[in-house]
Amino acid sequence: MSTQPANDYRSPLARYAASEAVSRGRIYPEPAPACRGEFQRDRDRIIHSAAFRRLEYKTQVFVNHEGDLFRTRLTHSIEVAQIARSIARAMSLNEDLTEAIALAHDLGHTPFGHAGQDALNACMKEHGGFEHNLQSLRVVEELEERYAEFPGLNLSFETREGILKHCSITHARTLGDIGRRFLDKHQPGLEAQLTNLADEIAYNSHDVDDGLRSGLIRIDQLSGVRLFQDQYEEVLGRYPDLPPRRTIHEVVRRIINCQVVDLIRTSSSLLSRANPASIDVVRKQGRSLIGFSNDMQEKHLELKRFLRKNLYRHYRVHRMSAKAARTIRSLFDAFINDSGLLPDETQRQTAVLEERHGTRGKARSVADYIAGMTDRYAISEYQRIYDPGSAS
Numbered sequence: 001m002s003t004q005p006a007n008d009y010r011s012p013l014a015r016y017a018a019s020e021a022v023s024r025g026r027i028y029p030e031p032a033p034a035c036r037g038e039f040q041r042d043r044d045r046i047i048h049s050a051a052f053r054r055l056e057y058k059t060q061v062f063v064n065h066e067g068d069l070f071r072t073r074l075t076h077s078i079e080v081a082q083i084a085r086s087i088a089r090a091m092s093l094n095e096d097l098t099e100a101i102a103l104a105h106d107l108g109h110t111p112f113g114h115a116g117q118d119a120l121n122a123c124m125k126e127h128g129g130f131e132h133n134l135q136s137l138r139v140v141e142e143l144e145e146r147y148a149e150f151p152g153l154n155l156s157f158e159t160r161e162g163i164l165k166h167c168s169i170t171h172a173r174t175l176g177d178i179g180r181r182f183l184d185k186h187q188p189g190l191e192a193q194l195t196n197l198a199d200e201i202a203y204n205s206h207d208v209d210d211g212l213r214s215g216l217i218r219i220d221q222l223s224g225v226r227l228f229q230d231q232y233e234e235v236l237g238r239y240p241d242l243p244p245r246r247t248i249h250e251v252v253r254r255i256i257n258c259q260v261v262d263l264i265r266t267s268s269s270l271l272s273r274a275n276p277a278s279i280d281v282v283r284k285q286g287r288s289l290i291g292f293s294n295d296m297q298e299k300h301l302e303l304k305r306f307l308r309k310n311l312y313r314h315y316r317v318h319r320m321s322a323k324a325a326r327t328i329r330s331l332f333d334a335f336i337n338d339s340g341l342l343p344d345e346t347q348r349q350t351a352v353l354e355e356r357h358g359t360r361g362k363a364r365s366v367a368d369y370i371a372g373m374t375d376r377y378a379i380s381e382y383q384r385i386y387d388p389g390s391a392s
């Protein structure tokens with residue numbers, strides 16, 4: 001008789017899971033990989049990309065040089081992958097695809113987090129805008145230069161579908177099959193849906209941890225936030241003598257766990273009611289089949305609102321964001337007005353896009369260059385361009 005707990009193995013995929021057998025494949029057909037699956041290959045290509053390595057030095061909330069223990073985009077992406085894989089495995093969904101989507105989901109992020117993205121979007125207003133989600137797709141479809149046979153990483157449709165979480169109708173029209181679902185108001189596969197929520201679980205929880213560690217938020221401020229308070233009281237009741245740091249970590253891990261468990265239970269019952277026969281039936285649903293219970297959804301939003309008000313808008317975060325925005329704007333202005341300031345290779349790419357698409361192409365190339373920068377590269381590039389005393 002087996003003594004294994006029920007979820008300690010990989011059960012066969014659910015019939016509504018993504019699978020290689022029903023994959024819509026790659027843009028450039030390739031021979032099947034030896035000794036690994038197609039979605040494993042996607043995951044491996046993402047890990048070996050330059051954009052993935054750059055995530056190590058890109059801001060989540062705290063700029064990289066503010067402290068070694070704060071989350072960066074890289075550790076965030078790894079935490080998202082951990083949470084998303086747990087959910088996928090428990091629900092008999094495709095774990096390899098889920099991991100690939102999670103590791104790639106932030107590849108298009110600019111330096112300096114959301115402040116950087118907003119600033120670059122403003123610079124690109126006349127040239128088609130800038131959206132990090134679309135940029136992630138652009139990175140894996142065009143910007144990575146690693147393979148002789150094709151541009152980008154030539155990932156499977158399902159991985160690209162998962163990367164493109166949202167998209168305006170205008171952009172969707174230009175994206176072919178990958179943009180189709182935004183026009184048809186369809187859903188992506190379940191692996192994409194769950195990774196989206198794993199992202200939210202990860203950043204809500206780790207931003208509480210980082211916020212407390214930095215001293216920008218305090219435990220007493222969180223007393224009205226149920227997701228925190230419920231767990232905090234339980235931990236204090238059980239372990240009244242636990243030192244503060246261990247208490248916080250115990251609370252944060254419980255915050256993650258209770259959301260994950262709620263998500264799995266709620267989604268499993270949604271799925272058993274909808275009973276989709278395949279991933280294509282999932283795609284045609286009018287709504288997502290992965291979600292929290294109403295109670296957890298409210299608590300989740302309450303924590304999000306708390307973080308927005310008390311952490312993301314904290315004056316010290318805001319100062320950093322304001323500096324970041326100025327840095328991005330100044331770099332954009334310098335390069336768009338004088339592309340001779342760009343490094344040789346980028347100048348060549350800019351000339352190609354300008355020839356093809358005019359000013360819009362030139363601006364896109366400058367945005368690609370800036371979006372690809374790490375926080376510290378953007379800071380030193382700014383000094384090299386604007387500080388007369390700095391080496392060029």
Ligand code: MG
Pocket residue numbers: 076080105106199
């Ligand atoms: Mg994310």
